[in-house]
Amino acid sequence: xxxxxLSLPGAVPAEGCDEGVAAHYGDLFREQRALADGxxxxxxxxxxxxxxxxxxxxxxxxxxxxxxxxxxxxxQATESLILTSxxxxxxxxxxxxxGETVWMHVEPGTQGELIAYLxxxxxxxxxxxxxxxxxxxxxxxxxxxxxSVPDGVTVRETPYGRDLFLPxxxxxxxxxxxxxxxxxxxxxALRIEGHRPRLGFETDHRTIPHELGWIGTAVHxxxxxxxxxxxxxxxxxxxxxxxxxxFLHLDGSEVMLPGHGTPxxxxxxxxxxxxxxFITSSARHHELGPIALALVKRNVxxxxxxxxxxxxxxxxxxxVEP
Numbered sequence: 001x002x003x004x005x006l007s008l009p010g011a012v013p014a015e016g017c018d019e020g021v022a023a024h025y026g027d028l029f030r031e032q033r034a035l036a037d038g039x040x041x042x043x044x045x046x047x048x049x050x051x052x053x054x055x056x057x058x059x060x061x062x063x064x065x066x067x068x069x070x071x072x073x074x075x076q077a078t079e080s081l082i083l084t085s086x087x088x089x090x091x092x093x094x095x096x097x098x099g100e101t102v103w104m105h106v107e108p109g110t111q112g113e114l115i116a117y118l119x120x121x122x123x124x125x126x127x128x129x130x131x132x133x134x135x136x137x138x139x140x141x142x143x144x145x146x147x148s149v150p151d152g153v154t155v156r157e158t159p160y161g162r163d164l165f166l167p168x169x170x171x172x173x174x175x176x177x178x179x180x181x182x183x184x185x186x187x188x189a190l191r192i193e194g195h196r197p198r199l200g201f202e203t204d205h206r207t208i209p210h211e212l213g214w215i216g217t218a219v220h221x222x223x224x225x226x227x228x229x230x231x232x233x234x235x236x237x238x239x240x241x242x243x244x245x246x247f248l249h250l251d252g253s254e255v256m257l258p259g260h261g262t263p264x265x266x267x268x269x270x271x272x273x274x275x276x277x278f279i280t281s282s283a284r285h286h287e288l289g290p291i292a293l294a295l296v297k298r299n300v301x302x303x304x305x306x307x308x309x310x311x312x313x314x315x316x317x318x319x320v321e322p
Contacts, residue, residue: 001133004172005043005181014184017108017200020046024183031182032189032286038144040180042187044163045137045171048111050093052102052118054127061102064121064227065093066209068220074099077156077163079218081209082117087231089207091117092199092218094163096156103154103165105138107199137171139164140187147178160194189283192293195247195319201260202245202280202293208232210241211295213320243277243295244320248306250282250290251313257282257290258308264294267305267313276300279308298322 003021006013010026013019021043024031034040052061062070067080074097082091091114095104106114111131118129141147141162149155149164156163166174175181191198197212208231209219219232235241250258264277277296285291292308294316300306302322306314 001046003043003045003137005045005175008175008181012183018046018184020108022181022183023185025181028183028185028189028284029286031180031186034180035142035182035186035190036286038142038146040142040182041145041147041175041178042140042142042182042184043137043171043175044105044140044184044187045168046108047133047138048106048108048114049132049136049138049165050104050106050111050115050118051130051132052104052127053100053130054125056125057102057127058097060122060125060127062223063225064118066219066226066228066232067095068223069095069097069102072097075155075157077158081214081218082114083209083226083228083232085227087208087228087235088205089199089203089209089212089214092203094156096154096163098154101154103156105156105163105165110199132165135168136165137168139166139171139174141178142190150174160190160196185283188281189285189291192247192281192283192291193285193288195245195293197245197293198281202295207243207295208235208241210235211243211320212245240298240322241320242298244298244300244318244322245280246277246294246296246300247317247319248279248292248294248308248314249288249317250292250308252289254290254312257284258292258312262309262312264296264314265307266300267307269307271307271310273307276306293319 014023265273282292
């Protein structure tokens, strides 16, 4: 679904899974600085929007997801996962309940599979699941923003900003009033700086929540049974995850950023050394320079100098403890 904000001056379309919105509007660092200062907005209208209504919605979702939501108060933001039976991450959802409806946004294009799973689990519960992506656009307002929110618009407020579920027909008018609009590259740079994992970037087919630091924020350890809980409990109580998320400061002299999947090795071993992990996300930050998130083997020393790809030096900061 192509955003109307791609018609704004300077808009450069994003590629890959973020296709449909702008990567930037001509000045990446200016856009980042605006967001960091609490001004502007980000068009995330390519993300999927799913709603769950009905009197059983919270009790029913509680049985299926990793988060405790039976007593979720109206307006309280949370995030959650759906796991496979082996505990691997399948879906990531960013939720809020408005008192009558649970609203959630998900990665672009994943809403169909999510809805199919939810529909298969309805049984006798009084719930209705709907894809509202064509009707509502997700708009991000950074922390500190004083932009007003139209009456009736559901808001998901977090420490790092607000997600608005804005009627899609009002997207252009809202952006004109509350811009400047920043592209998803600026949003991604601040996400990486904040060590916030993203489905499909920091995850692969075997990722478990512990590896990314999603325990506590998206996984509640004191709730009842859900699919994949046995793995979560076993790793939490008896072991350690096989990999861990790290934040990387990259060598700023390299022209190209290492992309998703770029191998990580020990710098001492050089480009022919044994692969110990891979880059999951990378960005150019307006203050920190080139940065990245990576998944590495748990036993990689926290002070080890790393190498991304052939020749990009990388200094790590711990996100998930080994």
